[in-house]
Amino acid sequence: MTPKAAIRAEGERLLAAFVQAGAVSVEADILQPAGTLLDLYGEDIRARAYVTDDPVRGEMMLRPDFTVPVVQAHMAHGAEPARYAYLGEVFRKQMRGSGRASEYLQVGYEVFDRAAPEVVDAEVFALFRDLLAGLDLRPVTGDIGILMAAVRGLETSERRKAALLRHVWRPHRFKALLDRFAGRAPVPAGRLQLLERLKAGSPAQLIAEAGTFVGLRSAEEIAARAEALVADAETPPIKATEAALLYDLLSLEAPAAHALAHLRGITPMLPAIAPAVDRFAARLEALAARGIDVATLAFEASHGRTALEYYDGFVFSFLAEGMPPVASGGRYDALTAVLGAGAFIPAVGGVIRPGLVARLKGAEA
Amino acid sequence: MIRLGVPSKGRLMQDCFDWFGARGVVMKRSGSDREYSGVVEGVEGVVPVLLSAGEIPRELAAGRIHLGVTGSDLVREQLAEDEVAEVAKLGFGQADLVIAVPNVWIDVETVDDLDAAAAAFRKAHGHRLRIATKYHRLVRDFLQAQGVADYQLVDSQGATEGTVKNGTAECVADITSSGETLRANHLRILSDGLIHSSQAVLWASRMAEWSAEDRAAMEQLVQRLGVRSPL
Numbered sequence: 001m002t003p004k005a006a007i008r009a010e011g012e013r014l015l016a017a018f019v020q021a022g023a024v025s026v027e028a029d030i031l032q033p034a035g036t037l038l039d040l041y042g043e044d045i046r047a048r049a050y051v052t053d054d055p056v057r058g059e060m061m062l063r064p065d066f067t068v069p070v071v072q073a074h075m076a077h078g079a080e081p082a083r084y085a086y087l088g089e090v091f092r093k094q095m096r097g098s099g100r101a102s103e104y105l106q107v108g109y110e111v112f113d114r115a116a117p118e119v120v121d122a123e124v125f126a127l128f129r130d131l132l133a134g135l136d137l138r139p140v141t142g143d144i145g146i147l148m149a150a151v152r153g154l155e156t157s158e159r160r161k162a163a164l165l166r167h168v169w170r171p172h173r174f175k176a177l178l179d180r181f182a183g184r185a186p187v188p189a190g191r192l193q194l195l196e197r198l199k200a201g202s203p204a205q206l207i208a209e210a211g212t213f214v215g216l217r218s219a220e221e222i223a224a225r226a227e228a229l230v231a232d233a234e235t236p237p238i239k240a241t242e243a244a245l246l247y248d249l250l251s252l253e254a255p256a257a258h259a260l261a262h263l264r265g266i267t268p269m270l271p272a273i274a275p276a277v278d279r280f281a282a283r284l285e286a287l288a289a290r291g292i293d294v295a296t297l298a299f300e301a302s303h304g305r306t307a308l309e310y311y312d313g314f315v316f317s318f319l320a321e322g323m324p325p326v327a328s329g330g331r332y333d334a335l336t337a338v339l340g341a342g343a344f345i346p347a348v349g350g351v352i353r354p355g356l357v358a359r360l361k362g363a364e365a
Numbered sequence: 366m367i368r369l370g371v372p373s374k375g376r377l378m379q380d381c382f383d384w385f386g387a388r389g390v391v392m393k394r395s396g397s398d399r400e401y402s403g404v405v406e407g408v409e410g411v412v413p414v415l416l417s418a419g420e421i422p423r424e425l426a427a428g429r430i431h432l433g434v435t436g437s438d439l440v441r442e443q444l445a446e447d448e449v450a451e452v453a454k455l456g457f458g459q460a461d462l463v464i465a466v467p468n469v470w471i472d473v474e475t476v477d478d479l480d481a482a483a484a485a486f487r488k489a490h491g492h493r494l495r496i497a498t499k500y501h502r503l504v505r506d507f508l509q510a511q512g513v514a515d516y517q518l519v520d521s522q523g524a525t526e527g528t529v530k531n532g533t534a535e536c537v538a539d540i541t542s543s544g545e546t547l548r549a550n551h552l553r554i555l556s557d558g559l560i561h562s563s564q565a566v567l568w569a570s571r572m573a574e575w576s577a578e579d580r581a582a583m584e585q586l587v588q589r590l591g592v593r594s595p596l
Contacts, residue, residue, distance in 0.1 A: 039493070043518055044509050096445045166484060166514065173512025190556040194474040203471065210469040212551045214530045217470065221489055225482060226472040
């Protein structure tokens with residue numbers, strides 16, 4: 001076991017380095033209102049975060065990360081541009097026998113800046129690389145923005161694009177939807193029967209025949225979706241060539257410079273990704289300017305597409321064998337809009353786990 | 366002594382006694398009708414512990430009983446996989462944990478439809494689609510595995526079928542054997558909405574201390590019951 005004092009000392013060192021890099025050190029409450037986090041992540045977060053009950057404040061969660069409170073604080077009264085750093089415990093439930101810590105320190109760095117996002121992406125990544133130098137970690141990068149741009153550019157209905165975008169962070173569901181929209185998976189039997197029924201009468205008539213009306217979901221909402229289902233059944237499948245490009249994109253894993261060449265190669269067939277690929281190119285240039293070898297830097301197009309995430313652009317992790325990611329981060333522009341009640345600012349940041357850094361440095365009790 | 370937890374009353378107790386009795390292990394309540402104690406005949410080293418069926422999972426997890434009979438729904442909801450091992454399915458107490466929606470939702474037939482309806486519902490109403498249940502873990506694991514979003518579980522410890530009509534939920538995830546109560550409350554089960562098929566199961570606790578004598582008694586018991594020990 002790494003002694004707690006050694007872990008905290010490592011955390012303090014990293015926090016000082018973030019402050020040195022221009023960040024203001026901030027604090028966040030450990031008890032966070034559960035409602036905000038549940039609305040953001042959905043019920044899935046209950047399996048990962050500790051929920052507790054307060055007789056006055058209602059359901060509260062033990063801080064599962066700092067990003068949400070830091071974004072909220074910035075959106076409420078932050079000046080621009082801003083760089084923040086923090087150090088403190090986060091709490092995550094773990095599977096029995098996983099051996100993973102359910103309470104550990106996180107030290108983080110978040111940048112809210114409207115100027116040249118790719119340059120800021122590179123700044124954050126290079127800072128993390130410098131602080132983690134000598135630990136023999138494997139950096140992996142990705143860019144969820146390219147995938148989202150590809151979906152937005154599909155020649156299909158807005159409804160289908162919205163369904164795919166909504167599930168970008170749930171790879172299993174995303175794939176199932178894409179398979180169906182591309183005609184690769186058969187329409188489920190239940191859906192075929194449903195379509196038969198919906199074609200047999202007007203929605204209003206079918207609703208009336210279904211008996212007593214119960215529930216808050218109105219007849220208009222039900223009818224609107226019934227009509228949309230019938231319309232969707234008549235939507236032609238996503239073209240095979242276009243679908244093939246998207247499947248190819250989902251599985252793209254290559255050194256960053258090579259990935260860029262590949263993406264440039266497919267852009268003429270998927271023109272909608274051009275701006276996102278340009279941003280990727282600008283980021284690689286900015287990374288190279290900071291001395292990062294983009295000819296060897298790992299790039300995975302699906303990196304960062306896991307549940308309980310909110311990244312929508314550049315993503316990165318620093319990995320070591322046999323432990324959770326030592327550091328991870330990314331760009332989360334959309335989150336600031338969700339939490340900002342209409343306001344929006346591009347944001348990128350990341351966290352390091354001082355406990356893992358200390359363990360890698362061999363700080364033993 | 367192996368402590369064997371069995372339901373202390375009602376149909377479940379009788380079915381349980383019958384199942385063991387049919388295999389030559391006779392369980393009886395001892396003392397007066399109101400006293401919760403019992404005896405086992407036909408096998409050595411086993412003592413019955415009469416408990417509320419709902420408490421048996423907790424007692425298994427705590428290791429205070431070695432064996433226990435209770436529904437697989439309760440065990441899957443409350444315990445981790447490695448806390449208990451299944452000894453035998455008993456073939457009674459069958460009931461299904463299912464997702465049911467208002468029958469007037471003519472556009473919702475599958476979990477996939479529910480997911481899409483939840484997205485639209487949240488946009489229209491400003492809150493997530495509410496699913497009333499008392500099986501939070503089973504329902505959440507099921508919906509997470511299917512990648513469903515924009516829903517919210519609301520706790521309902523009883524009369525769950527009534528929550529939709531009462532306006533406290535949009536749909537339910539509840540246990541049913543015939544589906545009649547659901548239908549009577551104008552609800553319909555999703556065609557792929559089966560979350561868990563439950564029945565009474567004899568469980569062995571991995572958390573209890575099993576002495577050499579207990580293990581010997583267990584060998585005798587499983588032979589008598591015609592099943593294999595999972596320990």
